[in-house]
Amino acid sequence: MGGQNAKPITSVSSAGPFRLVYFDVEAAGEKVRLAFCLAGIPFEDKRVKFEEWETLKPKTKYGQLPILQVGDEELYQSTAMLKYVALAAPESGLYPLSDPVKCVRIDEMMGLIADFQNLWAPCFYVAMYPERLGHAGAVDKAVIEKMRTAFVENEMPKFMDFFSKAIGSSFVCGDTPTIADCVLFPQLRYFTRGVADFVPPTCLEPYPLITAYIDRVLSLEPIKKWYDDNAKM
Numbered sequence: 001m002g003g004q005n006a007k008p009i010t011s012v013s014s015a016g017p018f019r020l021v022y023f024d025v026e027a028a029g030e031k032v033r034l035a036f037c038l039a040g041i042p043f044e045d046k047r048v049k050f051e052e053w054e055t056l057k058p059k060t061k062y063g064q065l066p067i068l069q070v071g072d073e074e075l076y077q078s079t080a081m082l083k084y085v086a087l088a089a090p091e092s093g094l095y096p097l098s099d100p101v102k103c104v105r106i107d108e109m110m111g112l113i114a115d116f117q118n119l120w121a122p123c124f125y126v127a128m129y130p131e132r133l134g135h136a137g138a139v140d141k142a143v144i145e146k147m148r149t150a151f152v153e154n155e156m157p158k159f160m161d162f163f164s165k166a167i168g169s170s171f172v173c174g175d176t177p178t179i180a181d182c183v184l185f186p187q188l189r190y191f192t193r194g195v196a197d198f199v200p201p202t203c204l205e206p207y208p209l210i211t212a213y214i215d216r217v218l219s220l221e222p223i224k225k226w227y228d229d230n231a232k233m
């Protein structure tokens with residue numbers, strides 16, 4: 001990793017090759033992978049093993065992944081990466097600078113999605129990293145159940161209503177996918193996979209516009225191919 005010595009990013013249109021360095025999970029990296037797919041830009045999908053991380057972490061600028069390596073330069077923060085990928089493929093319409101009002105709407109929706117994810121984060125992390133949360137051992141399952149059930153019952157209805165109204169029968173910000181879809185879609189798909197205790201895979205069924213949206217994104221050719229090729233995840 002270039003760390004403090006990484007050169008600044010100086011161009012977008014002639015950029016590449018791209019190498020996304022992240023863990024072998026979806027989380028903060030998947031949105032960037034999906035943006036590459038929708039932009040039609042090939043990239044190296046470098047997956048760092050958790051046991052490699054202790055050695056790698058101090059060599060990174062912020063002690064975190066993902067990192068997007070562009071040639072011999074480095075970019076940090078997944079939301080910045082999304083815009084960089086979109087700008088490298090302006091014809092994709094993923095973040096159309098030629099339509100500033102649409103970009104503002106995309107940013108608005110990404111803020112709303114971040115609000116939703118920030119409410120989910122403590123419910124997710126309570127089952128992990130107990131030392132960071134100020135207690136020594138595993139959290140009582142009843143606490144995790146209480147937090148996650150409250151999220152599903154109180155926060156999901158409110159946000160699914162917001163997202164349903166924005167999406168209607170298309171995508172988050174209009175008739176074609178944007179970087180806002182790259183953020184929202186993997187988060188929603190995660191909730192349907194039954195991988196989080198106390199978040200039933202049926203939790204989005206009360207929201208038909210949302211389940212239809214998930215199917216719509218999954219049927220986009222680049223996204224379909226991505227999940228066909230990465231079926232293990």
Ligand SMILES: N[C@@H](CCC(=O)N[C@@H](CS)C(=O)NCC(=O)O)C(=O)O
Pocket residue numbers: 027028057063064065066076077078079
């Ligand atoms: N705001 C950052 C968040 C990055 C982040 O939280 N990375 C986590 C994984 S999702 C990480 O590197 N954790 C390992 C560590 O902190 O040691 C982004 O969106 O890129």
